[in-house]
Amino acid sequence: MAPETLGRVVGCLLAGAVGDALGAPVEFRSIDEIRQRCGPAGVTTMLPPGHFTDDTQMTLFTAEALIRAGMELEATGSCNPVHLLHRSYLRWLLTQGHEVGALWPDGDPQAATGGGLISEALLHRVEAPGMTCLSALRSGVAGTMSEPINDSKGCGGVMRAAPAGLLVPGAELGAAPAEAYHLGCEVGAVTHGHPFGFHPAGLLAALVHLIAAGASPIEAYGEVRTLAPADLHEITDAAVELGAAGPPSPEAIERELGGGWVGEEALAIALACSVAAPDMSTGLLASVNHSGDTDSTGSICGNLLGAHLGAEAIDREWVAGLDGAVLVRAVGMDVAQWVIERPPADVPDERFERLFRLYGA
Numbered sequence: 001m002a003p004e005t006l007g008r009v010v011g012c013l014l015a016g017a018v019g020d021a022l023g024a025p026v027e028f029r030s031i032d033e034i035r036q037r038c039g040p041a042g043v044t045t046m047l048p049p050g051h052f053t054d055d056t057q058m059t060l061f062t063a064e065a066l067i068r069a070g071m072e073l074e075a076t077g078s079c080n081p082v083h084l085l086h087r088s089y090l091r092w093l094l095t096q097g098h099e100v101g102a103l104w105p106d107g108d109p110q111a112a113t114g115g116g117l118i119s120e121a122l123l124h125r126v127e128a129p130g131m132t133c134l135s136a137l138r139s140g141v142a143g144t145m146s147e148p149i150n151d152s153k154g155c156g157g158v159m160r161a162a163p164a165g166l167l168v169p170g171a172e173l174g175a176a177p178a179e180a181y182h183l184g185c186e187v188g189a190v191t192h193g194h195p196f197g198f199h200p201a202g203l204l205a206a207l208v209h210l211i212a213a214g215a216s217p218i219e220a221y222g223e224v225r226t227l228a229p230a231d232l233h234e235i236t237d238a239a240v241e242l243g244a245a246g247p248p249s250p251e252a253i254e255r256e257l258g259g260g261w262v263g264e265e266a267l268a269i270a271l272a273c274s275v276a277a278p279d280m281s282t283g284l285l286a287s288v289n290h291s292g293d294t295d296s297t298g299s300i301c302g303n304l305l306g307a308h309l310g311a312e313a314i315d316r317e318w319v320a321g322l323d324g325a326v327l328v329r330a331v332g333m334d335v336a337q338w339v340i341e342r343p344p345a346d347v348p349d350e351r352f353e354r355l356f357r358l359y360g361a
Contacts, residue, residue: 009340013303015306018322122327143189161202166339270300
């Protein structure tokens, strides 16, 4: 594999998981409460038990679905990402203790337990999953942009969308930002029907698509900004301006961008903390030290900075303290192998035997 691309792809997922786990213990707390618990600087290290949340769980299931979409495209010449995303999210629903049964779209609910990530015990932890995701999936219907499932703009759509920037079926990394944007919107719309529930997911995917290919965060934003609707620009432009001199203070984040509970705010906070961050740690810490949805903003910021700076830029002690780092890195390596060495459909290649066995169900 190309070393730089490998590091960026793995870094996108691994730094996202690290940011998620950094922010999880202080989610729902005000910055004053965070400082009281952690000291004047707030969160500065990975707090035990180092668990990532549903943000990373669903991100990994997104990656699973989109690897399968790429395989389906190579094998048949077409694929249906929404169908595969919905199936993978139902598999995640199963890990959270909910029955799938008649919800399974292919009529064979036993298939939900076959292959892929479903056997990973770490992904069966119940880490405060979002109610919108749970209720949307329990409906048995996959929402789309044209047929929204609800009117939610919670951040549960954008928090899981980074793999859509890495795994655009049939496209090389960095060559198809518009397609990445559309795919990211499809990722979000499965469960979140408000335009601000899925357009931030599209924008994150387009940003990751270009950043992982070598663009800086500010360069990527300038290129993909116009893919988003004009009413989303107000907060994302404000975020880029706020973060232009480096990650902003917790007070400035809350005053200018909100708490991150909804899609546009979560993406904006992650942008502000990553667009001019001098290093990975500074950006990630800014993204989890504020009054709001700290695990989601940390996760999204990690996706952006990991794609930009690579896995080697992540604090090694944070990775060591992340319960599940081996699994996240392994999925990142699988994504990277597919992105960098995508096989032609008509040439069997033993290098991909394990990938097809794991994700080809």
